[in-house]
Amino acid sequence: MPAPVNASDTDILALLRDGYSNLRISRELHVDKTRVARLRRKYDIPNVTLQPLTLEEKWATRTKLIDGGHLEWLGERAGATSTPVMRYKEASYSPAAIAFEKKHGRPPQGYVKAECEYPHCVAPDHVNDEAGRQEARRKVRAERGLGDLPTQCVRGHDQAEHGRLEPDGSAYCGMCKVLDKRAQRDPSMPRRIKPRATSLEEAFRLRAKPIDGGHVRWTGPITNTTPNLRYRGANHSAYRIAFRLHYGRVPEGQARPVCGVPGCLAGGHLEDRPMRQRTASLFNAIFGA
Ligand SMILES: [Zn+2]
Ligand SMILES: [Zn+2]
Numbered sequence: 001m002p003a004p005v006n007a008s009d010t011d012i013l014a015l016l017r018d019g020y021s022n023l024r025i026s027r028e029l030h031v032d033k034t035r036v037a038r039l040r041r042k043y044d045i046p047n048v049t050l051q052p053l054t055l056e057e058k059w060a061t062r063t064k065l066i067d068g069g070h071l072e073w074l075g076e077r078a079g080a081t082s083t084p085v086m087r088y089k090e091a092s093y094s095p096a097a098i099a100f101e102k103k104h105g106r107p108p109q110g111y112v113k114a115e116c117e118y119p120h121c122v123a124p125d126h127v128n129d130e131a132g133r134q135e136a137r138r139k140v141r142a143e144r145g146l147g148d149l150p151t152q153c154v155r156g157h158d159q160a161e162h163g164r165l166e167p168d169g170s171a172y173c174g175m176c177k178v179l180d181k182r183a184q185r186d187p188s189m190p191r192r193i194k195p196r197a198t199s200l201e202e203a204f205r206l207r208a209k210p211i212d213g214g215h216v217r218w219t220g221p222i223t224n225t226t227p228n229l230r231y232r233g234a235n236h237s238a239y240r241i242a243f244r245l246h247y248g249r250v251p252e253g254q255a256r257p258v259c260g261v262p263g264c265l266a267g268g269h270l271e272d273r274p275m276r277q278r279t280a281s282l283f284n285a286i287f288g289a
């Protein structure tokens with residue numbers, strides 16, 4: 001016979017909250033049934049007649065709705081990052097993953113985490129899995145017009161399998177990232193290859209930052225007052241690329257902003273020589289030469 005354990009109120013409460021009956025708890029913890037019943041009354045935990053809580057029910061008893069529609073996790077946490085965890089029938093679960101499955105009706109693919117500003121939020125509407133994050137990033141990529149995804153990375157890995165996107169929609173190779181991480185730990189491995197844009201357009205858009213008023217600021221280098229885009233070893237005027245992306249044709253002569261914001265790269269704010277000449281003749285026609 002196992003020696004009777006002196007179970008604490010906390011132990012008993014944990015099982016009560018898991019939905020076990022007084023009898024079951026008294027047997028499992030070797031405690032007096034009346035002590036269990038007393039605690040149940042004291043903490044106002046309803047009597048159970050049949051089943052203990054399901055995984056999802058247990059999850060629900062440990063969440064609290066707070067301002068902003070976030071769900072705070074009241075249960076156990078683990079590790080230095082205080083990540084919510086939930087034990088159920090002697091296994092450990094991620095409350096965020098349960099929230100994901102509740103919303104999507106399928107198990108998550110990859111790591112589930114909250115995408116809202118509330119740390120470790122477990123609101124089903126606020127969590128996403130790796131597949132969902134990649135899908136959202138594909139939309140960001142499409143909105144920013146970063147172009148089709150590459151089929152191969154610079155090292156020749158198949159991007160249908162290893163292609164991943166950053167939150168800003170730029171593409172990277174998941175396999176290269178793994179290899180780079182390994183290389184950082186192992187100095188005998190080849191040095192890291194810098195991530196590269198997969199097209200001139202993508203390289204341009206990654207450095208062109210929209211600002212207030214519909215203007216676009218260049219975050220890359222500027223050479224002799226011209227925003228410069230270096231791509232695959234060649235230098236390009238970012239003005240010319242912005243012009244071409246907007247008007248669908250190569251500018252004649254110099255393309256320059258006419259909006260009054262120096263260095264602006266908004267396609268519609270740029271004019272090339274024929275356009276400047278037209279503007280000038282229009283001006284003369286209205287106001288006289
Ligand atoms: Zn949230
Ligand atoms: Zn790669």
Ligand SMILES: [Zn+2]
Pocket residue numbers: 214215216257259260261264265266269
């Ligand atoms: Zn502008």
